[in-house]
Amino acid sequence: MTESSVISAPVFGQRDPDERGYFGAYGGRYVPETLVAPVEALEAAYREARSDPAFGRDLQHLLTSYVGRPTPLAAAGRLSAAVGGAQILLKREDLAHTGAHKINNALGQALLAVRMGKRRIVAETGAGQHGVATATACALLGLDCDVYMGADDMARQALNVVRMQLLGASVRRVEGGSRTLKDAINEAMRDWVTNVTDTYYLLGSVLGPHPYPLMVREFQSVIGREARAQCIEATGGVPDVVVACVGGGSNALGIFDGFLDDAAVRLVGVEAGGEAIAPGRHAARFAGGTMGVLQGTRSYVLQDAHGNIERTHSVSAGLDYAAVGPEHAWMRDLGRAEYTWVSDGQALHAFQELCRREGIMPALESAHAVAHAMTLAGTLGASARILVNLSGRGDKDVDSVAARLDHSSTADGGA
């Protein structure tokens, strides 16, 4: 067994959308006129970069020497034993530099920005992990960085606000709308449209106008490429099921990408079920959404009958968003991936279980995937293997988890 079969580089050019940026009926480029030329220029620059071996080499070098890739893949033995049934394997993106998969995309796009001659980066962030990853890439490459973040998210992910500031980024508070990720994207796009000549918009998920959904998925495809090789090395074969949480859906598409051609491997995306599948109380687009256009792309969106975007709720800031990446909608139509949701409570339970049984504190986003894997494991035999993308670590969530546990223990005590 050698390390050489694990290649820490993205997969480019294997599964492009059509020339207008559509995955089936989803995707496209629904942007105000001023942004049409910039997204066309971005697409041209990206296509040129990904066909240049030097770009791939530079990125691969950073992914190994700076991010610490490949990230490990290992069995969660005590968790699997406690749950019973299938064996749960974890792809440890939480061990990537900065603590989440977001760095894979941030570095790729930051290198592209440098190549395009842009010296200023704007980004949005929800949980703060993409903001931290972008601030990190900008510090490394000497770029100016402004990160937009909803005021509510700044409160619940305060640790990441400080991290971004320490890394030299300006964190811009967004007070409009629902004061979460969606509103941060609106403000980042307003900034971009105003400063488009010298500014690069570093979008953090498989969302937005073409080519972002393609580009972000390709930069994240390193996860699936590594995971498939590692799984075969460790267990002698591919897993039966791959499970990942889906906000915009970049960590999910990144790991799914490695297994798309393995027709027998079930791919399962887990959305945020929040408090209940009712308007304003969840972020499960495939459970309560309909086709719509939001922030540059056509996909499943949580909206009211009049086409206004619904408020969303999740205990996890990174999943608390009204639209899902267009390629997920397409994979669902094709039947290649299936989608489910878990509640806030299930995610919090999985968060604690992984802490106690494995000594791993997951991000609340990733805890949604763990929660579903725990449910699924019991329905499968002991010979089955479930691979979970543990997309990020949970230090950022300690305060909000502690507050909820205090609350629930008080409630329990009173009952």
Next chain:
Amino acid sequence: MSKLDETFSRIRSVERTGLVTYVTAGDPDLGRTGSILRTLDGAGADVLEVGVPFSDPLADGPVIQRASERARAGGTTLGATLKMVGDTRGALRAPVVIFSYANPILAMGSQTFAARARDAGVDGVLALDLPIEEAGDFRATMLDAGLDTIFLLSPTTSDARIKRAAELGRGFLYGISRLGVTGARTQLADGAEPMAARIRAQTQMPLALGFGVSTAEHVTAIGRWADAAVVGSAIVSVIEKSAGDATLESALAAYVQELTSGHEAP
């Protein structure tokens, strides 16, 4: 010939600068929007743009964002906006253009929207996040219903796209004179004149220039390069300041008269 075509050919025939006004429907409430449209029309606006409030107005600056929030708080939807236009249209001389983000229209369904807009007496539609590449079916549906589809042009638009927008667009072209979101400015963008010249080199279609226009001097300057000026955020600001007052309509009438005071071509 559509009502927008007639309007712009009349503006050209008397060699004056047209005025396109924008207000957000339902700000401060829908009944008042009807009254505001009658006021703008009576005071000399040539085209009335009626904005549909939306939850995520990512191309708009703070003034129109706030108007959109006020209108949504009062329950204004695309359907209610069309009904208000239908109720008001008979009293208006100027053509009416619905200005909306794509999603409310798609949620209603383009066909349903086109039929209801036509029945309400709407003349044109501008969907600001449907660039020409995404607007194919939409434009065909509007055309079938006799509605003009208006496209935006910006300083970043290539000459080839200007040409394409002129081929596909109806009524007029709406030139965004600066990079950025909507909002009044003290000065017109330096790029406005060269951009208008670039558009003129591709097409003789009527051209209205907007984004950042707020004074009679701006309107006069634009008249040298284009057929009409668009004033939006500055009017919405007047509404925001005087929404609770009975004097709102007279303040708006005075402002429109001031904007059009330099109407005659220099």
